[in-house]
Amino acid sequence: MTPTDTDPPAVRLTAAGLRRLPRDQQDAILAKAAALAEDDYRNDPELTASEPNGMTRTMTDRIAVRPHVHFGKPCVAGTRITVQSVLELVREGVPTPDIIRDYYPDLTAADIRACVRYAIDHLP
DSSP states (O other): OOOOSSOOOOOOOOOOHHHHHHHHHHHHHHHHHHHHHHHHHHOOOOGGOOTSSSOOOGGGGGGGTTTTTTGOOOEEEEEEHHHHHHHHHHHHHHHHHHHEEEEOOOOOOOHHHHHHHHHTTTTO
């Protein structure tokens, strides 16, 4: 997606800043973010790439909530890595390849994007 003359300038918005906006503006921003994430999902072959067993994993298959793992906190499926732990690294500006190399070698770039997508979808 390329910006046009009618698009507003890009603004970095925090969760706290989003919560201060009127509810209708929050809904509009979250809908736009979800649409952009969905476009990225559809256009990114890595997100729909087949796993070694031949199964295709979707974005929602990548995050699991199990009561017996981390007290029900959302985790990357098949791991004990919490979405929150990944998001904290993303928030600190750690690049995806560094997250994988230095922190969580069991993750893929698609897993990290799934964590961000999960946060967008479940933002209170």
